[in-house]
Amino acid sequence: MGNIVSGNLGYPRIGGQREWKKHIEAYWAGKITELELHDRLTEIRLGHLRLQRDRGIDVIPVGDFTYYDHVLDTATMFGLVPERFHWNSDKLPLDLYFAIARGNDLATASEMTKWFNTNYHYIVPELGRRDPRVVVNRPLMAYLEAQQELGVEGRPVMLGLFTLLKLSKGETAGQVDDWIEKLLPLYVQVLRELEAAGVVWVQMDEPALVVSLTEEDVRRLGLIYWTIAREVPGLRIMLQTYFDAVERYDTLVELPVQGLGLDFVHGRDGNLEALRRNGFPAGKTLGAGLIDGRNIWRADLDETLSLLKEISVLAGETELIVQPSCSLLHVPVSVAGEERLSLVLREALAFAEQKLEELTSLCEAASGEGLEPARFTENRRALAALAADPARSRVAVREAAAQAAVAPAERASEFAQRRLKQQAKWLLPFLPTTTIGSFPQTAEVRAARQKWRKGEWSPEKYEEFIREEIRKWVEIQEKLGLDVLVHGEFERTDMVEFFGEKLPGFAFTLGGWVQSYGTRCVKPPVIYGDVEFAEPMTVNETAYAQSLTAKPVKGMLTGPITILNWSFVRSDLSREQVAYQIALALRKEVEALEQAGIGMIQVDEPALREGLPLKRKDWSNYLDWAVKAFRVTTSSVLDTTQIHTHMCYCEFEDILEEIRALDADVISIETSRSHGELIHSFEKQTYPLGIGLGVYDIHSPRVPTKAEMVSMIERALQVLDPGLFWINPDCGLKTRGQKETVASLRQMTAAAEQVRKNY
Ligand code: GLN
Numbered sequence: 067m068g069n070i071v072s073g074n075l076g077y078p079r080i081g082g083q084r085e086w087k088k089h090i091e092a093y094w095a096g097k098i099t100e101l102e103l104h105d106r107l108t109e110i111r112l113g114h115l116r117l118q119r120d121r122g123i124d125v126i127p128v129g130d131f132t133y134y135d136h137v138l139d140t141a142t143m144f145g146l147v148p149e150r151f152h153w154n155s156d157k158l159p160l161d162l163y164f165a166i167a168r169g170n171d172l173a174t175a176s177e178m179t180k181w182f183n184t185n186y187h188y189i190v191p192e193l194g195r196r197d198p199r200v201v202v203n204r205p206l207m208a209y210l211e212a213q214q215e216l217g218v219e220g221r222p223v224m225l226g227l228f229t230l231l232k233l234s235k236g237e238t239a240g241q242v243d244d245w246i247e248k249l250l251p252l253y254v255q256v257l258r259e260l261e262a263a264g265v266v267w268v269q270m271d272e273p274a275l276v277v278s279l280t281e282e283d284v285r286r287l288g289l290i291y292w293t294i295a296r297e298v299p300g301l302r303i304m305l306q307t308y309f310d311a312v313e314r315y316d317t318l319v320e321l322p323v324q325g326l327g328l329d330f331v332h333g334r335d336g337n338l339e340a341l342r343r344n345g346f347p348a349g350k351t352l353g354a355g356l357i358d359g360r361n362i363w364r365a366d367l368d369e370t371l372s373l374l375k376e377i378s379v380l381a382g383e384t385e386l387i388v389q390p391s392c393s394l395l396h397v398p399v400s401v402a403g404e405e406r407l408s409l410v411l412r413e414a415l416a417f418a419e420q421k422l423e424e425l426t427s428l429c430e431a432a433s434g435e436g437l438e439p440a441r442f443t444e445n446r447r448a449l450a451a452l453a454a455d456p457a458r459s460r461v462a463v464r465e466a467a468a469q470a471a472v473a474p475a476e477r478a479s480e481f482a483q484r485r486l487k488q489q490a491k492w493l494l495p496f497l498p499t500t501t502i503g504s505f506p507q508t509a510e511v512r513a514a515r516q517k518w519r520k521g522e523w524s525p526e527k528y529e530e531f532i533r534e535e536i537r538k539w540v541e542i543q544e545k546l547g548l549d550v551l552v553h554g555e556f557e558r559t560d561m562v563e564f565f566g567e568k569l570p571g572f573a574f575t576l577g578g579w580v581q582s583y584g585t586r587c588v589k590p591p592v593i594y595g596d597v598e599f600a601e602p603m604t605v606n607e608t609a610y611a612q613s614l615t616a617k618p619v620k621g622m623l624t625g626p627i628t629i630l631n632w633s634f635v636r637s638d639l640s641r642e643q644v645a646y647q648i649a650l651a652l653r654k655e656v657e658a659l660e661q662a663g664i665g666m667i668q669v670d671e672p673a674l675r676e677g678l679p680l681k682r683k684d685w686s687n688y689l690d691w692a693v694k695a696f697r698v699t700t701s702s703v704l705d706t707t708q709i710h711t712h713m714c715y716c717e718f719e720d721i722l723e724e725i726r727a728l729d730a731d732v733i734s735i736e737t738s739r740s741h742g743e744l745i746h747s748f749e750k751q752t753y754p755l756g757i758g759l760g761v762y763d764i765h766s767p768r769v770p771t772k773a774e775m776v777s778m779i780e781r782a783l784q785v786l787d788p789g790l791f792w793i794n795p796d797c798g799l800k801t802r803g804q805k806e807t808v809a810s811l812r813q814m815t816a817a818a819e820q821v822r823k824n825y
């Protein structure tokens with residue numbers, strides 16, 4: 067075997083106690099000065115470098131740290147500031163940097179969107195009319211700081227130009243080449259300055275290389291990397307990919323870069339196959355992504371070591387870096403402190419800090435000093451204990467899920483027949499009005515939950531409080547004249563956590579936070595065991611709401627795919643099987659609601675689209691089982707029971723087929739922010755089931771006018787069947803205040819009334 071070292075690609079910024087978030091938010095709130103903020107964040111940044119060094123990582127990334135988002139860092143370092151901020155200076159003030167991400171009094175924020183298939187969201191760079199220039203060489207600053215403060219020779223990380231342009235907006239097809247022409251010299255300038263400062267290697271992140279590439283793309287990639295090689299010949303580039311297998315491996319190995327980083331966890335088969343077929347160029351360095359940077363489980367070190375050996379043989383006499391599959395940004399910081407978990411579960415977890423240890427253990431073992439590192443023994447024991455946990459082998463659940471995968475999941479009748487029966491049963495008016503589920507989670511509601519959780523309130527007292535809220539809002543909804551009511555979801559914090567806490571097979575960490583966007587962090591539940599239904603989870607509140615009114619109350623559940631996609635999932639079972647387990651548990655809840663007299667049930671799937679694989683060719687497999695899981699949840703009900711679903715995105719056209727296949731009687735979709743686009747997609751292909759396009763944007767406190775909603779509804783009715791159309795807001799109202807919510811819904815019901823009259 068060639069030389070083997072350990073390396074990392076990026077470390078979580080947020081800190082073990084989310085101190086990063088707290089400091090930045092304190093600055094925003096005016097509680098600390100800019101200088102104090104710099105001091106505190108510097109301390110965090112250096113702490114992370116020190117930790118990686120002390121854990122024995124050979125290749126330590128620098129420049130991966132950020133004050134908000136690494137894509138925003140890249141854009142602003144080249145002066146890509148949206149024109150509406152009227153920036154005209156040599157310096158980039160910190161407040162301007164934050165304003166691009168968050169908006170200010172003068173201008174709206176830049177868009178934010180998902181970072182590939184992760185739950186991290188980046189600020190979309192805007193390519194305007196102004197020419198870019200190097201405003202600040204961020205990687206250089208990071209490199210020098212690590213060297214001067216800690217004596218660490220870090221490897222600067224940059225977002226590669228190819229990926230940067232793929233993620234940016236504002237350029238049209240023809241202009242990509244213009245932008246390469248503008249930005250490539252700036253990359254060269256930054257790299258030359260790095261070289262001059264003594265940097266040997268640069269990690270150039272190009273995750274876009276795992277998504278399908280056109281011939282144009284390949285040509286542009288060549289242009290970028292041949293230019294860099296020619297202009298900065300002394301610097302070594304590690305072309306780093308992650309999240310899946312690379313496309314066009316043969317092209318990538320011919321590029322004049324000195325290293326190629328591949329993901330052997332999420333792109334294992336594809337990348338291995340490419341190595342087998344083409345080998346690896348002699349003299350180059352292979353970054354072997356072997357430790358999962360997207361999940362929280364301990365790696366199986368024996369298995370990983372043999373994979374490493376196989377890769378090493380395939381790659382020949384080459385330098386190998388044992389590294390995570392991607393930046394550790396996507397996993398929580400440390401398992402230390404998770405005392406609430408069972409010992410077996412706790413010992414089976416590896417967050418960022420523990421993953422560093424796994425890297426060095428593997429590296430040690432592979433470099434083969436004969437002795438096996440102690441960690442291997444510990445690893446085997448922990449994994450064996452996890453495997454033996456009875457929660458992971460509930461035979462009945464396993465069998466039912468396997469069965470669900472092959473058995474049909476169909477409603478008893480086709481939509482046309484169900485529709486007639488439902489019309490006869492519900493006698494809803496033309497253009498019925500409803501809401502998406504939640505009503506304002508006021509400070510009072512949150513305080514009540516805290517008191518109950520801390521034991522200050524008895525469960526009875528808390529339940530009475532929730533009932534009081536339900537009572538109040540049923541009355542409000544009746545006064546507003548809504549046709550289908552909801553109970554308001556006051557008992558729920560988070561739509562996934564609420565169900566996870568009630569379903570065997572889930573566990574919750576105390577500090578398993580990961581960054582979602584900016585300073586916003588999420589703490590995904592852990593699905594560690596077989597998931598099964600224990601007892602009704604929503605019947606109590608829903609039936610109570612129904613007892614207060616003669617109007618139908620819509621039951622409210624989170625769908626199986628959303629629960630799956632917003633959790634950390636066990637890795638010994640396929641996601642498909644886990645989805646069926648959750649679906650079967652939820653189906654029991656659907657049946658319990660139906661039995662309690664709830665005849666309309668909404669199963670939310672806002673995260674269905676998020677789970678789409680990066681490669682188009684993998685979409686249909688995912689969508690097949692995702693749709694099936696939804697149908698497993700919803701298909702066992704009576705024809706008269708009306709199944710609703712809700713999704714909060716408007717990119718819809720490319721999966722319209724599958725959304726139809728969910729066979730939900732009614733779907734509500736978020737649309738008001740790009741209404742035109744969605745309406746447009748229905749011109750080509752109409753929707754044959756019940757549908758409500760959100761008629762106002764709930765993300766803003768602004769009360770919409772009746773007139774604007776009337777015109778929106780009328781436009782929609784030109785392309786959709788009026789007999790199937792529903793009127794509802796864009797999404798749940800839990801983030802809004804009571805006053806604006808009531809005022810907005812009043813305008814909405816008035817708009818419905820008006821359109822009904824006009825018709
Ligand atoms: N029923 C949920 C609510 O109203 C839906 C939330 C969502 O779509 N993200 O809050």
Ligand code: ZN
Binds near residue numbers: 502672736798
């Ligand atoms: Zn929504």
